[in-house]
Amino acid sequence: MAGITLRPMRADDVEEIVRISKATGFFNPQEVEVAGELALEAAEKGDASGYHFRVAIRSQQVAGYVCFGPTPLTKGTWDLYWIAVDPQQQRLGIGNRLMSLAEEEIRLQQGRLVLVETSSRALYEPTREFYKRLGYQEVSYIPDFYDKGDGRVTFAKVLPQGGANKMRP
Amino acid sequence: MAGITLRPMRADDVEEIVRISKATGFFNPQEVEVAGELALEAAEKGDASGYHFRVAIRSQQVAGYVCFGPTPLTKGTWDLYWIAVDPQQQRLGIGNRLMSLAEEEIRLQQGRLVLVETSSRALYEPTREFYKRLGYQEVSYIPDFYDKGDGRVTFAKVLPQGGANKMRP
Numbered sequence: 001m002a003g004i005t006l007r008p009m010r011a012d013d014v015e016e017i018v019r020i021s022k023a024t025g026f027f028n029p030q031e032v033e034v035a036g037e038l039a040l041e042a043a044e045k046g047d048a049s050g051y052h053f054r055v056a057i058r059s060q061q062v063a064g065y066v067c068f069g070p071t072p073l074t075k076g077t078w079d080l081y082w083i084a085v086d087p088q089q090q091r092l093g094i095g096n097r098l099m100s101l102a103e104e105e106i107r108l109q110q111g112r113l114v115l116v117e118t119s120s121r122a123l124y125e126p127t128r129e130f131y132k133r134l135g136y137q138e139v140s141y142i143p144d145f146y147d148k149g150d151g152r153v154t155f156a157k158v159l160p161q162g163g164a165n166k167m168r169p
Numbered sequence: 170m171a172g173i174t175l176r177p178m179r180a181d182d183v184e185e186i187v188r189i190s191k192a193t194g195f196f197n198p199q200e201v202e203v204a205g206e207l208a209l210e211a212a213e214k215g216d217a218s219g220y221h222f223r224v225a226i227r228s229q230q231v232a233g234y235v236c237f238g239p240t241p242l243t244k245g246t247w248d249l250y251w252i253a254v255d256p257q258q259q260r261l262g263i264g265n266r267l268m269s270l271a272e273e274e275i276r277l278q279q280g281r282l283v284l285v286e287t288s289s290r291a292l293y294e295p296t297r298e299f300y301k302r303l304g305y306q307e308v309s310y311i312p313d314f315y316d317k318g319d320g321r322v323t324f325a326k327v328l329p330q331g332g333a334n335k336m337r338p
Contacts (some may be wrong), residue, residue: 030242034242071314075317112313113313113314144282148281
């Protein structure tokens with residue numbers, strides 16, 4: 001995985017974040033719009049916005065991003081809101097690197113539990129497999145949540161507590 | 170239930186909404202704060218804020234309130250965010266009236282599914298029983314969600330489709 005670096009989002013990444021969200025084919029137009037709005041907000045206010053955006057850079061280009069944040073009104077639970085990798089840059093382990101970074105940052109902030117929500121539709125089977133491979137377990141399924149025939153699956157991972165920062169992204 | 174009327178929230182109800190939230194003993198300080206902030210936002214922007222606040226009035230006083238809104242990025246799913254009745258005014262059916270109003274308004278806006286989240290702690294047993302009596306079914310339980318030992322229980326109700334507005338709050 002040489003040549004891939006991870007860093008916090010900057011204001012000039014917003015366009016690339018929108019481009020990648022669209023390019024994956026996993027975001028509907030409204031979701032692309034929301035991802036762009038949140039990225040803009042995070043570019044302005046940083047992590048204080050509640051949306052921690054981190055990007056993966058390869059060949060001086062944004063190759064993927066992850067967005068996570070503390071779940072409001074909880075102590076120690078975090079939401080993994082979005083993760084996307086440029087279709088031209090997939091199968092290089094960029095998604096794994098972004099997830100590891102997110103989990104490590106969450107753990108350093110005393111996060112205990114990470115939740116990810118995704119669709120039950122067949123299109124998202126690879127997404128669900130991706131989370132399962134990373135140790136996430138299905139904890140909830142609500143049929144027809146997003147729309148008729150489009151349920152919500154929630155995955156959770158309990159993070160190991162304490163200790164030093166063993167993984168260095 | 171004579172003498173109880175329901176109406177949309179007005180700006181001068183915000184203080185009462187905060188007072189009732191505190192008085193119930195079911196909101197922690199952060200939750201009281203958030204309820205107040207959302208009520209303020211709704212007083213400014215109305216339902217366009219995403220938070221539909223409705224109040225129950227008895228003897229010219231706010232006796233309870235409900236807050237609900239469309240779940241972002243879904244088609245037809247709504248969240249029932251908060252419901253609270255003044256402890257001095259409980260057992261008069263005010264909670265039922267507020268829930269019926271919320272469900273009816275949701276249905277008129279083409280809502281199909283209503284979700285309510287609450288704590289798994291023993292304190293909230295009456296809350297969970299209240300939702301069950303109204304036809305809500307437990308669809309998800311995530312241990313340690315709010316805090317260690319404080320899980321999240323999600324209840325759902327599929328609303329009857331179409332037809333005229335049969336219930337008049």
